[in-house]
Amino acid sequence: xxxxxxxxxxxxDLIDPLRGVRVAExxxxxxxxxxxxxxxxxxxxxxxxxxxxxxxxxMFRIDRGYHRSxxxxxxxxxxxxxxxxxxxxxxxxxxxxxxxxxxxxxxxRYKGARTVFLTVNLGxxxxxxxxxxxxxxxxxxxxxxxxxxxxxILKLKLRP
Numbered sequence: 001x002x003x004x005x006x007x008x009x010x011x012x013d014l015i016d017p018l019r020g021v022r023v024a025e026x027x028x029x030x031x032x033x034x035x036x037x038x039x040x041x042x043x044x045x046x047x048x049x050x051x052x053x054x055x056x057x058x059m060f061r062i063d064r065g066y067h068r069s070x071x072x073x074x075x076x077x078x079x080x081x082x083x084x085x086x087x088x089x090x091x092x093x094x095x096x097x098x099x100x101x102x103x104x105x106x107x108x109r110y111k112g113a114r115t116v117f118l119t120v121n122l123g124x125x126x127x128x129x130x131x132x133x134x135x136x137x138x139x140x141x142x143x144x145x146x147x148x149x150x151x152x153i154l155k156l157k158l159r160p
Contacts, residue, residue, distance in 0.1 A: 003053045005097035007105045010047040017056035024087040031084040050098050058085040073117045080118040099134020107159035119143045119151035
């Protein structure tokens, strides 16, 4: 990959560029489109953007109350949700690079959080591989209640 991946909380100047990010039709069932997330924010979920050479190319949300919906997560854990990369930018290593930045990025912004959890659909092996090469560990357990079917449970330890 040539180019630099950086992460940022969503700010007013990044909203319109994020609305321009598009997810491939066969991936919408896993993440939705960014415009839906921006236009209908949920309480307790913080939106962060993924930039490649300063250009918005993706996003993810951090769920501070993840343990309330997912009993496998501890109360001092975060949830990674709605992780997506623009369909035109996939396959360049941006997702992996983002995951490799998450430990420091989230540790700096969410003091007291010890882990971040995510679920990834069994039918989405490419995404699972991105997370694993980006530092996440498969817990070996599955979450059977995913909207698009059963999911692997992955976690990443954060810095104390």
